[in-house]
Amino acid sequence: MEQARTALAERIAGRRAGAGDPRALVGEMRRSVLLVPSDDAGGLWSAHSGGVRWICAFTDEEALARFALQRGTSNRPLEYVALLGARIVDEIVPGLGEPAGLAVDIATEDGSMFFPPVTGIVPDAAALDAEVEGAGRGR
Structure with a gap:
């Protein structure tokens, strides 16, 4: 039976x-608890694409299981943490020291969404399109 x-x-x-x-x-992303798998080093699983580091998060265990299956890691437990979307974009993204955003449900066909490092999603200091006082555009 398919989960709601x-x-x-x-x-x-x-x-x-x-x-x-x-x-x-x-x-809704900011209010949601998202599941973020751990990488081999114990950090948050992420991928680089287009000059952006994307933290990969999932809306539920079913979406996380699809990711594990696509990665070929479904035969072993996948460690993950549950984090509010707001914590990811407000605290973790700015602390990475590089352009970073949030990729949600990347293994869900026709169900993924990317939240890029722009104003309105991440803090202005981490947004690529924000005017940062004394620093010009972006970072």
């Missing part, structure tokens, strides 16, 4: 279908 989608997964589906308010989607 989380509120964030529902909002992502709506945006991908061309409906819904992007600000409401960001708000």
